Amino acid sequence: MKLQACLLTMVLLWPATAAQGATDLPTPYPYPEPAWSPYLVGLLIGILVLSTLALAGKKIGASSAYSDAAGMIGRLMAPNHIATLPYYQESKPMIGWTLTIVLGVIMGSFLAAWTGGELTGTYLQDMWIARFGADSGLLRTSVALLGGALMAYGARMAGGCTSGHGISGTLQLAVSSWIAVICFFIGGIATAMLMYRM
Amino acid sequence: MDPASDSHSVPSENFSEERPGQTRDADSEPSDPQKWDWLEASPGKLAAGLFFGLVFGFLLQKGGVAKFDILIGVLLLENFIVVKVMLTAIIVGMIGSYFLRRMGVVELQINETKYGANVIGGLLFGIGFGLLAYCPGTNAAAVGQGNLDALVGVVGLLLGSYLYALSSKFSSGTASRWGKRGKLTLPEIVGISQGRFVAIAAPVLAAVLLLLEAIGF
Numbered sequence: 451m452k453l454q455a456c457l458l459t460m461v462l463l464w465p466a467t468a469a470q471g472a473t474d475l476p477t478p479y480p481y482p483e484p485a486w487s488p489y490l491v492g493l494l495i496g497i498l499v500l501s502t503l504a505l506a507g508k509k510i511g512a513s514s515a516y517s518d519a520a521g522m523i524g525r526l527m528a529p530n531h532i533a534t535l536p537y538y539q540e541s542k543p544m545i546g547w548t549l550t551i552v553l554g555v556i557m558g559s560f561l562a563a564w565t566g567g568e569l570t571g572t573y574l575q576d577m578w579i580a581r582f583g584a585d586s587g588l589l590r591t592s593v594a595l596l597g598g599a600l601m602a603y604g605a606r607m608a609g610g611c612t613s614g615h616g617i618s619g620t621l622q623l624a625v626s627s628w629i630a631v632i633c634f635f636i637g638g639i640a641t642a643m644l645m646y647r648m
Numbered sequence: 649m650d651p652a653s654d655s656h657s658v659p660s661e662n663f664s665e666e667r668p669g670q671t672r673d674a675d676s677e678p679s680d681p682q683k684w685d686w687l688e689a690s691p692g693k694l695a696a697g698l699f700f701g702l703v704f705g706f707l708l709q710k711g712g713v714a715k716f717d718i719l720i721g722v723l724l725l726e727n728f729i730v731v732k733v734m735l736t737a738i739i740v741g742m743i744g745s746y747f748l749r750r751m752g753v754v755e756l757q758i759n760e761t762k763y764g765a766n767v768i769g770g771l772l773f774g775i776g777f778g779l780l781a782y783c784p785g786t787n788a789a790a791v792g793q794g795n796l797d798a799l800v801g802v803v804g805l806l807l808g809s810y811l812y813a814l815s816s817k818f819s820s821g822t823a824s825r826w827g828k829r830g831k832l833t834l835p836e837i838v839g840i841s842q843g844r845f846v847a848i849a850a851p852v853l854a855a856v857l858l859l860l861e862a863i864g865f
Contacts, residue, residue, distance in 0.1 A: 462794070479723065481721045484712025488729045489857075491711030492736025499737065500744040503698050503754040506693065510704060512785035517809035522686075524810065526740060529681035538814035546688030547697045550790045554701020557711035559792025562709035570794040575716035575781075578797075594797050597779025598787070598804020599811065600772050607769025608810040610761040612783040613704075616716070616734060621741030623845065624758035625832040630770040634783075635723075637774015645778065 472581050475646060479577065480549035485566045492636050502620075508547050511614030513605035518543045581646055608633070705789050714789035716797075719781050728865045739850050746846045758833070764826025780804065790801055 484491070499510050521543020524532040532538050543637055563569045574590055605611040608630040610619060616634065619627025685695065710720045711733050721727040748754040777783050780801050782790045787805065789799035835845035 460680040469712065477728060479721065481717055482712065482715055484710065484715075484718065484729060485711040486707075486709055486712075488732035489736050490715075491707050492733040493740055494707050495711075495733065496737035496740025496768040497745070498700065498703055498707070499741050500754070504748055505797065506696055506700070507757070508688070508697075509757050510700065512714055512783075513805075513809075514782060515788075515839050516805040517813065518688075520806040520809040521813065523806070525681060527682070531701065532813075533681040533684075535708075535813045535817055537813035541731040542684050542688075544684070544686055544688035545694065547693065548696045548734060550697030551701035551704065551715075552785070554698040554703075555705030555785060555788040556792040557698075558702035558705025558707075559694060559709040559714055559789035560705075560794075560821060561702070561792075562706040563714075563793035566710070568709070568793060571794040571796065575795060575797065577717040577720055590797055591800055593779050594800040595804040595807070597776045597781075598806075598807030599776070601776030601780060601784065602808030603812045604769045604771070604773030604776055606809060607765050609762070609765065609769070611785065612734075612777075615759070616783075617737050617741070619758055620734075621738045622745055622756060623742060623756050623834040623842070624761070625829070625834055625837060626759045626761040626766050628834065628860050629763065629766040630773075631762070633770025634774045637771040638723045638777040638860065639725065639774075641775045641778025642720055646720060646724055 473583070475577070475580055480581075483561075485568070495617065496621065499621060503618075506547070507634035509614055509618035510551060511548045511610060511618065512545075512552050512555070513548075513614065514541075515549040515600060516602050517541070517606060518546055518549050577646075604637075652803050680748050705784070705792055708786055708789040708791055712793070713786050714782075714793050716790070716795060719783075721787065723778055723781075728860050731862070732857060739853050742846050743850055744864050746842055749842075756831070756833070761829040761832040762825070762827060763829070776804075776808070 456600060502510055512595055517537075518541075521532055521538050522545070524538075532543065560569075573587060574584065578586070578590060600613065601611075608615065609626060610616075612631070612634060615624075615627040615630040620631055666767060689697075699722055706853060708714055711729070718729050722730040745754060747754065780787065782795075782798055782801055784805060787798050787801045791802065831843070836843045836850075838845065
């Protein structure tokens with residue numbers, strides 16, 4: 451618990467210290483436009499989630515793909531160690547439905563970006579550069595690593611992510627999902643405000 | 649429709665349930681990791697997952713939610729693209745799943761409510777989301793469109809998942825026990841029928857979207 455508290459403080463202070471040498475973003479910031487209307491995309495995602503529920507009896511999720519992948523890497527490197535972890539005993543790391551969903555997402559997004567001429571190939575994105583400068587690669591690496599790790603830890607604790615809870619669970623009116631998604635946004639808004647607008 | 653789904657009727661997310669009673673059994677009969685399978689479902693079902701994922705990823709990218717700037721803008725409350733995508737999907741999905749469940753085509757597939765774990769895990773997730781800018785699904789979409797920082801996101805996500813599995817050895821899920829309420833839905837806690845709940849909630853969410861448009865988002 452003490453360790454978790456320390457980690458949390460570090461994480462909350464990190465963006466503040468990182469923002470010391472940052473430049474103010476223009477207001478309003480010139481955000482890019484999506485290729486398709488968000489309402490059309492939302493409608494189609496809603497239909498997609500209903501289709502997977504009806505045809506495969508499964509939810510669309512994403513976060514457990516990373517825990518399965520991490521567990522499978524562990525099975526190749528240290529199988530006996532992985533077998534001692536209660537989480538992996540309960541949920542054996544295998545190539546499952548969610549992992550194939552996430553692999554499909556990578557491919558589908560590539561196709562969409564390719565057909566729309568939106569392939570990027572950049573390490574630092576525009577808004578990051580506008581805020582932290584073009585030579586902030588190390589900062590981005592640490593922030594992304596820490597962010598990814600916290601997010602996966604939180605997702606496992608909360609039982610899902612923005613896909614599993616945020617879309618599949620909320621539309622089935624699950625109380626756990628509505629609580630989780632509200633907390634996702636509270637944490638995300640607070641962190642983003644500290645990092646980009648303070 | 650799908651006989652293969654029976655073999656995995658226990659959702660993997662249900663870890664941390666009824667743990668203490670089983671620990672002894674697990675110790676006296678250590679599971680041999682060499683005997684664990686590599687495929688969790690039939691190849692056909694995995695191919696279906698790949699296909700649904702492909703459509704999902706295509707839509708995420710076309711919706712602009714694989715873009716770093718748009719995602720940070722949403723968290724800064726300066727654009728509402730993710731909110732529009734999610735609320736539209738939720739409105740369509742809540743109406744659709746109500747009718748599909750009445751017709752017996754779909755069953756409820758939800759996670760248990762655990763107030764402690766949902767809140768603490770949700771907030772940790774949110775902080776990570778703000779730092780990385782991509783969530784687990786959109787991180788995969790960002791990788792697909794060529795955002796190289798999302799590859800670091802993948803490493804972080806793998807690391808965090810492993811740390812959770814590691815901590816499951818010591819914590820025995822203390823926080824995830826607070827406020828366990830089982831598979832609870834909103835109509836149940838409000839105390840009205842699902843149909844009536846959807847009939848109220850869908851127009852309310854649609855009104856939120858109209859309001860966003862009206863004030864210039």
